[in-house]
Amino acid sequence: MSSGWRWTNFPLPEAHLVLIVTGVALGLVKPFALGLSSPAASILGTALVLLGIALMIWATRTAGRVKLADDVQLIMVGPYRLSRHPMYLAWTFLYLGLLLLLDSGWLVVLIPILALWVHWESGKEEHRLIESFGSAYVQYQEKVRRYL
Numbered sequence: 001m002s003s004g005w006r007w008t009n010f011p012l013p014e015a016h017l018v019l020i021v022t023g024v025a026l027g028l029v030k031p032f033a034l035g036l037s038s039p040a041a042s043i044l045g046t047a048l049v050l051l052g053i054a055l056m057i058w059a060t061r062t063a064g065r066v067k068l069a070d071d072v073q074l075i076m077v078g079p080y081r082l083s084r085h086p087m088y089l090a091w092t093f094l095y096l097g098l099l100l101l102l103d104s105g106w107l108v109v110l111i112p113i114l115a116l117w118v119h120w121e122s123g124k125e126e127h128r129l130i131e132s133f134g135s136a137y138v139q140y141q142e143k144v145r146r147y148l
Helices: 014-029 039-063 086-102 105-109 111-133 135-143
Strands: none
Touching: 014 086, 014 105, 014 111, 039 086, 086 105, 086 111, 105 111, 111 135
């Protein structure tokens, strides 16, 4: 990997962003609390948000100066040796942490949409990566789980 940082690699996945904003907006219009407000929920929520942020930074840092959108280099080190999609995983941790911190029933209701949307997006990415890297990516798929 090349050293450095490429801000365009920092993930801003539409699914997570759209559904977080939707869940928060729905909560403002029609509150839907789960009754999870507790010190334990706050601690776990904060831990998940911090874990998500740390994983995003690690994945972005691992990619370094490689422009991920151009499919010029297959990255299989760092968090990419544990998950083929560590950035989606990071945002999912952040989403779940916010769900707990906000005690948001709406974010729970939106989880199935999030799961389907992320799975669809990651599948599209994997098809593109197979076209770009062929058997090298297929072998990577066989060794590393999609998410966890």
